[in-house]
Amino acid sequence: MEPEFFRMSPEVWHEPLREGQPRVEVFSVVFTKIHGSGHLYGTITFHGSVSPRFLYNRKREESESESESIIRPGDTALLTGPARSLFALDSFNIDVDIVDKDDYPSPDESFRRKQLSWNVYKPNKPYDVPLCADIDGKYCSVKVNYIVFTDAVAATVEVTLLIGKDTTRVFGQIAAGNANFSNESVLFQKSSNEHIEVGPAQVIPLSRSLVAVPLNSVLIIRADLWDYDTSDVIVESIARFHASPSGTFEKRIRGHGQKPGTTDGPGAFDFKQGDEKVNAFWRLVRDLLKTPNMEQIYCQHPKSILLDTEFMTMAGRHLRDAVKMVLTIGGYGEFNSNIHVVIARLTNTYAQYVTTFEEYQMLSC
Numbered sequence: 001m002e003p004e005f006f007r008m009s010p011e012v013w014h015e016p017l018r019e020g021q022p023r024v025e026v027f028s029v030v031f032t033k034i035h036g037s038g039h040l041y042g043t044i045t046f047h048g049s050v051s052p053r054f055l056y057n058r059k060r061e062e063s064e065s066e067s068e069s070i071i072r073p074g075d076t077a078l079l080t081g082p083a084r085s086l087f088a089l090d091s092f093n094i095d096v097d098i099v100d101k102d103d104y105p106s107p108d109e110s111f112r113r114k115q116l117s118w119n120v121y122k123p124n125k126p127y128d129v130p131l132c133a134d135i136d137g138k139y140c141s142v143k144v145n146y147i148v149f150t151d152a153v154a155a156t157v158e159v160t161l162l163i164g165k166d167t168t169r170v171f172g173q174i175a176a177g178n179a180n181f182s183n184e185s186v187l188f189q190k191s192s193n194e195h196i197e198v199g200p201a202q203v204i205p206l207s208r209s210l211v212a213v214p215l216n217s218v219l220i221i222r223a224d225l226w227d228y229d230t231s232d233v234i235v236e237s238i239a240r241f242h243a244s245p246s247g248t249f250e251k252r253i254r255g256h257g258q259k260p261g262t263t264d265g266p267g268a269f270d271f272k273q274g275d276e277k278v279n280a281f282w283r284l285v286r287d288l289l290k291t292p293n294m295e296q297i298y299c300q301h302p303k304s305i306l307l308d309t310e311f312m313t314m315a316g317r318h319l320r321d322a323v324k325m326v327l328t329i330g331g332y333g334e335f336n337s338n339i340h341v342v343i344a345r346l347t348n349t350y351a352q353y354v355t356t357f358e359e360y361q362m363l364s365c
Contacts, residue, residue, distance in 0.1 A: 020151040020245060022088035022127075024048075024118075025212040026055055026144065027183045029077040029096075032134065033141035036100035038071040040140065046082060048092035053082040055094070060101060077142070078189055080207050085154040091120045096135050096142055116144055128214065130183050145183065152212045153243055155219050157187060159204045161234070169228035170204070171195040176211045179218040179240075185211050195228040213243045223253050316343050 029044060044056035056079050086092070094116040116133045118125070127150045135142050159174055174188035187206045190196060198204055213219045219241040225234040239251040320341040327335040 020153055020215040023149050023152040023154065023212040024086035024088050024092065024146060025149065025185065026079065026146045027185050028145045029056065029079065030143045031071055031075050031077065031140065032073055032143050034071060034073055035140065039101040040071055040098055041101060042098040045095045046086050046092060047095060048087055049090040050087060053084060053086055055079050055081045078186065078207050082210055085210065085212065088120065088148050092118050094144060098140050100140060118148065130181055149212055149214045152214045153245060155211050155213050157206065157209050157211065157221060159206065159223065160201060161198045161204055162201055167197050167199045169195045170198045170225055170234065171228055172225040174206065175222045177220045178213050179220060180214060184222065192228055215243050218242055319343060
């Protein structure tokens with residue numbers, strides 16, 4: 001039996017992390033009020049003890065909604081920075097200077113340099129907890145979601161999509177977070193009509209790539225990517241990196257069909273090992289039968305789940321052996337070595353199995 005190799009596997013890196021220092025992470029900026037056309041441009045800038053850092057920088061000709069739907073209250077600005085760390089060694093401001101490019105022949109309307117201020121010398125400042133601040137302007141208002149870490153490092157994220165020989169038209173989202181909080185920073189966001197072409201082993205262009213991670217935590221990269229031409233899932237999973245003061249690290253995020261394996265022949269409904277995509281129909285079937293809960297998802301990470309509680313061949317054998325050992329050794333003589341353990345619904349025709357982390361890592365080599 002020839003092995004089938006999984007052709008598509010995004011890889012995630014983060015470049016060397018700097019030593020732990022007080023740092024700021026801006027998760028998102030949400031538009032709460034829009035007065036005007038919704039065609040917005042301008043800047044959101046971090047001013048601290050070092051040179052200004054742009055979090056958002058759009059020119060007039062690049063205004064939001066030029067080629068997209070109108071920005072409405074509740075929409076999130078796609079941040080494009082910072083390019084370098086946001087240090088909180090001293091007081092800092094986040095300045096918002098957003099302009100509404102009015103559809104009418106009137107001058108641009110702006111609320112100039114409204115800001116969020118952080119005074120490091122003010123007592124009882126809330127560190128290491130997610131914060132939000134409303135910045136109200138005459139024509140536009142935003143909510144800034146951020147956090148000030150007491151001891152964090154900077155991680156630069158790079159994502160490469162490993163596919164076959166063909167270019168794939170990709171859309172979806174890539175986000176970064178950490179294990180301490182549910183907040184995320186969006187690194188890549190494209191709707192289906194904004195899809196981009198990604199060639200073999202090509203780096204996916206991120207809108208931002210630098211994030212702050214507390215040293216006592218884990219950097220989590222979440223990728224939900226789709227193929228525009230087939231509407232199939234490319235990948236829907238996460239990768240975890242323990243925060244470290246230095247080093248370059250690499251992990252792979254698998255698609256629904258896992259990488260290597262052998263197959264004895266076609267299974268029902270065309271499920272097979274090495275299947276690299278799962279279409280929307282089977283995802284719907286899965287959720288109608290039983291949507292996997294978060295405990296199961298975390299247990300099976302980094303492997304995703306298609307159908308619930310289905311054992312792969314080797315994991316089934318390991319479980320069977322473990323049950324037999326417990327019964328024969330700890331069964332007070334009730335069972336002997338002739339006992340035969342049977343697991344119902346054992347499968348070996350497709351790669352959406354219950355497995356173990358160790359086995360998954362072994363198969364992924």
